[in-house]
Amino acid sequence: MRRLRYILSRLVKAGLVTIAVVLLSFFLIRLAPGDAATVMAGQAGYADEAYMKSLRTEYGLDQPLPVQLWKYMAAVAHGDLGTSYGRGQKVLDVILERLPNTLLLDVFALVVAMGGGIWLGGLAARRPGSAGDAAVSLGSMLFYAMPQFWLGMMLVLVFSAWLAWLPPFGIETLGADYTGLRRVADVAQHMILPGMTLALYYLANYARLTRVAMIETSEQDFVKTARAKGLTEGQVARRHILRNAMIPLISYAGLQASILVGGSVVVENVFSWPGLGTLAYQAVGARDNPLLLGILIVTAMLVCLFNLLTDIAYSIADPRVELT
Amino acid sequence: MSFLRAFFARPQTIAGFCIFFAIAVLALAAPLLFPRGPFTIMGMPLLPPGAPGFAAGSDVLGRDMVAELAYGARISLLVGIASTIFSIGIGGVLGAVAGYYGGVIDDVLMRVTEFFQIIPSFVLVMVLVAFLQPSLGSTVIGIALITWPQVARVVRGEFLALRQREFVAAARTLGLGDGRIIFGEILPNALAPIIVVATMMVGSAILTESALSFLGLGDPNLMSWGSMIGGSRSAMWVAWWTMVLPGLCIMVTVLALNFIGDGLNEALNPRRGR
Numbered sequence: 001m002r003r004l005r006y007i008l009s010r011l012v013k014a015g016l017v018t019i020a021v022v023l024l025s026f027f028l029i030r031l032a033p034g035d036a037a038t039v040m041a042g043q044a045g046y047a048d049e050a051y052m053k054s055l056r057t058e059y060g061l062d063q064p065l066p067v068q069l070w071k072y073m074a075a076v077a078h079g080d081l082g083t084s085y086g087r088g089q090k091v092l093d094v095i096l097e098r099l100p101n102t103l104l105l106d107v108f109a110l111v112v113a114m115g116g117g118i119w120l121g122g123l124a125a126r127r128p129g130s131a132g133d134a135a136v137s138l139g140s141m142l143f144y145a146m147p148q149f150w151l152g153m154m155l156v157l158v159f160s161a162w163l164a165w166l167p168p169f170g171i172e173t174l175g176a177d178y179t180g181l182r183r184v185a186d187v188a189q190h191m192i193l194p195g196m197t198l199a200l201y202y203l204a205n206y207a208r209l210t211r212v213a214m215i216e217t218s219e220q221d222f223v224k225t226a227r228a229k230g231l232t233e234g235q236v237a238r239r240h241i242l243r244n245a246m247i248p249l250i251s252y253a254g255l256q257a258s259i260l261v262g263g264s265v266v267v268e269n270v271f272s273w274p275g276l277g278t279l280a281y282q283a284v285g286a287r288d289n290p291l292l293l294g295i296l297i298v299t300a301m302l303v304c305l306f307n308l309l310t311d312i313a314y315s316i317a318d319p320r321v322e323l324t
Numbered sequence: 325m326s327f328l329r330a331f332f333a334r335p336q337t338i339a340g341f342c343i344f345f346a347i348a349v350l351a352l353a354a355p356l357l358f359p360r361g362p363f364t365i366m367g368m369p370l371l372p373p374g375a376p377g378f379a380a381g382s383d384v385l386g387r388d389m390v391a392e393l394a395y396g397a398r399i400s401l402l403v404g405i406a407s408t409i410f411s412i413g414i415g416g417v418l419g420a421v422a423g424y425y426g427g428v429i430d431d432v433l434m435r436v437t438e439f440f441q442i443i444p445s446f447v448l449v450m451v452l453v454a455f456l457q458p459s460l461g462s463t464v465i466g467i468a469l470i471t472w473p474q475v476a477r478v479v480r481g482e483f484l485a486l487r488q489r490e491f492v493a494a495a496r497t498l499g500l501g502d503g504r505i506i507f508g509e510i511l512p513n514a515l516a517p518i519i520v521v522a523t524m525m526v527g528s529a530i531l532t533e534s535a536l537s538f539l540g541l542g543d544p545n546l547m548s549w550g551s552m553i554g555g556s557r558s559a560m561w562v563a564w565w566t567m568v569l570p571g572l573c574i575m576v577t578v579l580a581l582n583f584i585g586d587g588l589n590e591a592l593n594p595r596r597g598r
Contacts, residue, residue, distance in 0.1 A: 017442050024443075031455045145527070145578040147534045150553060150571035153560060157568075161561050255441070262446025266535050280447060281539055284454045292451055300443045307442060 003315060010311050014304035021300040022076050025293040026069055081297065082290035086283075091294035095276065099298070101171060102275030106264055108191055109198035114253065116199070117206020122237075124207060125214035136211065140204035148263050152197035152270040159193060166193050169272040194271040198263055202256055209252060213245035220244075247318045254310035258303045330591035337590075340583025347577055351397035358391035362547035366391075370563040381565045383556060389565065393573055396549040399542075400577060403463055403533040404526040410468035411529075412522055415475025420506050420514075422476065423483025433480065437473035445470040449532065450541060458541045466536075467529045478521050482514035516592035523585035527578040534574050549574050 056062045063071075075082070081091035124133040143151065160168035167173070172186045217223065218241050226240045268277030276295055283291040332338055350357075360366075369386040371378045380389035422433040449466040456462035486492065487510065495509045534550030536542055542551050549570040556566035 017439055020439055021443055025451075028451060028455060031452075141579070141582070142575070145582060146575040147531050147538070147550070147553075147571065149535060149538050150567075150574065153553070153557075153567055154571070157560060157564060258442055258444045259446075261444040265444075265446055265450065266539065269539060280450065284450065284539075284541065287454075289455070292454065296443075296447050296451055299447055303442050303444060 003312075006315060007308070007312060010308050014301075014308055017304050018297070018301055019073075021297050022073060023069075025296055026072050028296075029289055029293065076297070081294035084283075084288050084291040086286040086288045086291070091291050094279065094291060095294055095298050098274060098276050098279050101273060102261075102264060102268070102277065104187075105191060105194055105198065105268070105273060105275060106260055108195040109202075109260065109264075110253070110256075112195060113199040113202035113256075114206055114249070117203045118210045118242075118249070120203070120207040121210025122214060122242075124211040125218075133211070136204055136207040140201065140208050143201035143204050148197060148201070149266045149270045151200065152194065152267050155193050155197055156270075166190075168193070171274055194267050194273050197267050197270070198260065202260075205252070206249060209249055210245060213248050214241055217241045217244045243317060247314070250310055250314045250317055254307050254314075257306040257310070261299045261303055327591055331587050334587060334590065336583040337587030340580040340587065343576060343580040344584060347397050347573075347580070348401060350394050351401050354391070354394040354398055358388070358394060360391075362392045362395035363387065364391075370559060370566070372563070373565050373569075380569055381563070383552070383566050384559045384563075389569060392547050392552055393549070393570060395547040396552060396570060396573065397577075399460070399537075399546050399548040400530045400533060400574070403460065403467065404530040404581075407464045407467035407471065407529045407533075408522050408525045410464065411471040411525060412475050412518065414468065415472035416479050416511075416518065418472070419476035419479030420483055420511065423480035424487055424502070424506050424510065426484075430480070433476060437477055440470065440473040446532070446535065449536070450539070453536060453541045458536075459543045460546065463533055463536060463542065467532050470532075471525055471529065474525070475518070475521060478517055479514060482517060483510055486510045486513055520585055520589045520592065523581055523588055527581035527585070530574065530578055530581075 053062075061068070079092055081095070083089070084091050084094055087094060120132070120136060124130065124136055127133070156168045159166045167190050169190075171190050172178070172183065173190075176186065178186050223236060223240055226236045231239075264275065265277035265280055267273070268275045269281050272278065276299065280292060280295045282288075283295065332341075355361075365386045366388045367375075367378065367382055367386050369382060369384055371382040371386075373379065373381040373389075375381060378388060378390070380393060383389055383392065418433055422430040449470050452466040452469065453462045456465070483506075491513075492505060492509060495505050500509070533542070533548065534553070537548040537550030538554040540551070540554060542548050552570040553567055556563070556570075560567040
């Protein structure tokens with residue numbers, strides 16, 4: 001019951017954030033020089049006063065700002081993010097078409113970062129001061145200081161240009177038309193470089209956090225108690241140490257989400273990954289403002305959703321947490 | 325004196341300081357060293373590093389990479405420092421007011437900073453810069469706008485802790501106004517963590533700027549490390565240096581700033597440790 005109320009309150013918060021993003025995008029549109037009418041007239045190559053006026057009436061641009069805001073909010077609430085200037089398609093449809101690719105890449109990066117980081121951190125915690133330990137600290141320091149897009153290009157240089165092990169761009173081999181398992185393997189191969197580019201910095205950080213948390217937790221009294229009860233080392237490590245050490249990791253994952261989404265915009269562009277990031281870049285180039293704002297709104301909602309999930313995971317890992 | 329000794333106690337800090345100093349000198353001296361600017365074609369395209377007259381090679385158009393890197397340093401440092409100053413200005417004032425007065429102002433500010441933690445800030449800054457037209461000014465404004473909440477949180481925390489202290493009560497008894505107490509009494513005592521955050525922020529602003537100009541959202545009339553990498557995408561397969569060198573410059577600069585930040589943290593907050 002308490003958990004249900006907690007989840008509900010988080011849902012309300014996520015809703016408020018979404019409304020705030022929609023409000024923000026409404027005012028961002030007005031920041032751009034000219035309005036939708038000038039853009040469309042420009043595309044039509046035709047801009048006499050009467051035509052512009054009819055366009056403004058058609059799109060409600062001649063109405064007072066609060067009325068326009070109300071209409072915009074109502075449309076977004078119905079899932080109508082407007083029509084893409086460049087493509088003539090509904091913004092939501094364009095976004096939904098690309099969304100799975102971005103989710104695939106982000107989830108892969110997150111799993112690699114968390115899984116690999118926890119594994120490496122656990123290893124380092126068993127032997128503090130070892131070479132692996134130093135490598136983890138060095139890695140998190142270097143990966144933090146380098147631009148992600150550059151790391152991606154360096155990986156392409158090494159693994160595609162020099163070693164020729166992995167494909168440098170795209171989501172699958174063009175023109176190969178693989179089906180079934182062949183296709184899955186093909187996509188997986190294409191996903192390694194962009195996924196690692198996104199994951200490496202976080203992997204190093206998860207390893208660092210896991211190491212500290214595991215060492216601190218294993219000195220606690222309840223771990224001694226667990227050992228005294230006669231549990232095996234593996235049971236102690238998994239059930240007692242790791243579960244408690246997970247708590248700081250989960251809150252870090254929550255903080256990571258919005259940066260991960262932002263990072264994938266740049267990384268997708270490096271690897272021509274057909275997701276929301278390359279779409280955002282194309283929208284900037286084509287001055288496709290409705291599409292750009294749609295991407296901002298959808299990605300913000302995605303981060304809200306992810307934060308909700310980490311909050312719930314947090315409350316499961318640590319039942320003592322205040323569920324308010 | 326003791327501050328300087330503490331600051332320079334660690335070799336990383338000394339290295340960071342020297343590297344940063346060298347890059348700053350290079351940036352400032354660029355117009356003297358390379359009076360023809362970074363855009364002039366100086367020879368054959370894609371000459372490897374070490375070719376006569378091209379210590380760092382030449383790029384796709386035959387421009388001198390050393391000159392480009394030097395002018396790029398100007399933009400990176402300028403954007404990094406300017407956006408941090410704006411960010412500290414906005415975040416500092418709002419954080420101070422929220423921490424000092426508390427109540428509704430504080431609640432509102434905390435909600436706003438939470439909002440900025442959730443929205444994908446790189447997407448927001450991309451939209452902002454695209455809408456305002458890519459230029460030095462819009463880059464600085466965009467970066468400041470997504471980073472000030474970070475500063476506000478730190479400053480608010482300091483003010484919350486310091487406003488309970490005796491010296492603040494004493495200042496109030498003396499009849500000082502709120503403005504005098506906030507800026508004259510509490511702020512000087514809260515400077516240490518602000519300085520540390522600011523150093524780190526210059527580094528992350530440089531990274532954001534490089535990503536923007538890599539995507540072509542930088543000022544087209546200025547040479548920047550990010551746009552150098554973006555411009556060499558087609559050439560990287562045959563001329564690695566056009567892509568590797570500007571990236572190394574970014575990494576070394578950010579690393580140096582982080583070392584300086586760590587050193588400042590140790591020197592200014594010895595008790596907090598890490």
